[in-house]
Amino acid sequence: METVKLNNGVEIPLIGYGTFKVDPNDTERCVRDAINVGYRMIDTAQFYANEQQVGSAISGCGIPREELFLITKVWMNHGDEKGVSRSIDESLHKLKTDYVDLLLVHHPFGDYYAIYRALEKAYAEGKTRAIGLSNFYDARFVDLVYHSEVVPAVNQLETNVFSQQNFMRDQLNRSNTCLMSWGPMGQGKNDFFNHQVLKSIGEKYGKTPSQVGLRFLIQQGIPVIPKSVNVQRMTENMNVFDFMLDDADMEIIRGLNINDKGTRDFNDPIYAEKIVSQVF
Numbered sequence: 001m002e003t004v005k006l007n008n009g010v011e012i013p014l015i016g017y018g019t020f021k022v023d024p025n026d027t028e029r030c031v032r033d034a035i036n037v038g039y040r041m042i043d044t045a046q047f048y049a050n051e052q053q054v055g056s057a058i059s060g061c062g063i064p065r066e067e068l069f070l071i072t073k074v075w076m077n078h079g080d081e082k083g084v085s086r087s088i089d090e091s092l093h094k095l096k097t098d099y100v101d102l103l104l105v106h107h108p109f110g111d112y113y114a115i116y117r118a119l120e121k122a123y124a125e126g127k128t129r130a131i132g133l134s135n136f137y138d139a140r141f142v143d144l145v146y147h148s149e150v151v152p153a154v155n156q157l158e159t160n161v162f163s164q165q166n167f168m169r170d171q172l173n174r175s176n177t178c179l180m181s182w183g184p185m186g187q188g189k190n191d192f193f194n195h196q197v198l199k200s201i202g203e204k205y206g207k208t209p210s211q212v213g214l215r216f217l218i219q220q221g222i223p224v225i226p227k228s229v230n231v232q233r234m235t236e237n238m239n240v241f242d243f244m245l246d247d248a249d250m251e252i253i254r255g256l257n258i259n260d261k262g263t264r265d266f267n268d269p270i271y272a273e274k275i276v277s278q279v280f
């Protein structure tokens, strides 16, 4: 498995399996299938309500724990730092492991400084091999870096051919924070799976639009976590390491960038209210 090195030396696989919106009743089967087809990184979150099932899948899969890369994300409803620390212990319990490989603050809402301090504590205690953020844009990202002890190793942002995050990449490079892609196939929006440009580039290599779109990201060292409940599509999405897009193709795909911020604007008060009101 190809990896990239995070700012603390930990190696993160370039591809993993995403579990958002995987029904908890189907999660154990899906994660097992994903591991069987070769995924070694699994992305979950407290909010996805499937950590327990991810834990069952990884603990019984026969792959040694140290060969897996497990990510979870902390939600914003745990009160103070102690409450957040307790929630991290609960996540580890559900995941049936005594450490995760990467622990993220899920959203830049609530008391995310307290959440991040609890992550720093968990990191110092060996409960996670790296810590980072998710959905932190612009000034919020810079301010958190400035006011923290541990520089975030990762910022997981919506990143795909339509949202290439060029502005944030420059910000992240300044602290050597790795951009990681969620929604690497744009959740199918903008006709991603039938996109004419991705299709015609793919024909040159015998690859599908999803493989071209994922390859575009990993070829730039951006780890991706495509989600599928279907084993054929899981396999398709994994098969992106046996071809290389040439410079002309990369340039054409760069031209597909239409909305650098992605589909969710974390500076939008209406969106913030929607997220925050789910939990408080």
Ligand SMILES: NC(=O)c1ccc[n+]([C@@H]2O[C@H](COP(=O)([O-])OP(=O)(O)OC[C@H]3O[C@@H](n4cnc5c(N)ncnc54)[C@H](OP(=O)(O)O)[C@@H]3O)[C@@H](O)[C@H]2O)c1
Residues within 6 Å of the ligand: 017, 018, 019, 020, 021, 043, 044, 106, 134, 135, 156, 181, 182, 183, 184, 185, 186, 187, 188, 193, 210, 225, 226, 227, 228, 229, 230, 233, 234, 236, 237
């Ligand atoms: N940090 C965050 O706030 C955040 C937010 C969202 C997501 N994430 C993480 O990122 C992961 C991936 O993002 P995502 O699930 O939102 O979107 P995505 O991976 O871009 O797209 C998933 C969608 O594409 C379909 N699909 C997958 N492979 C396909 C293929 N080869 N051909 C046709 N359709 C295909 C899936 O349907 P089927 O399942 O039916 O195949 C599903 O509807 C999540 O699962 C989660 O782990 C993080």
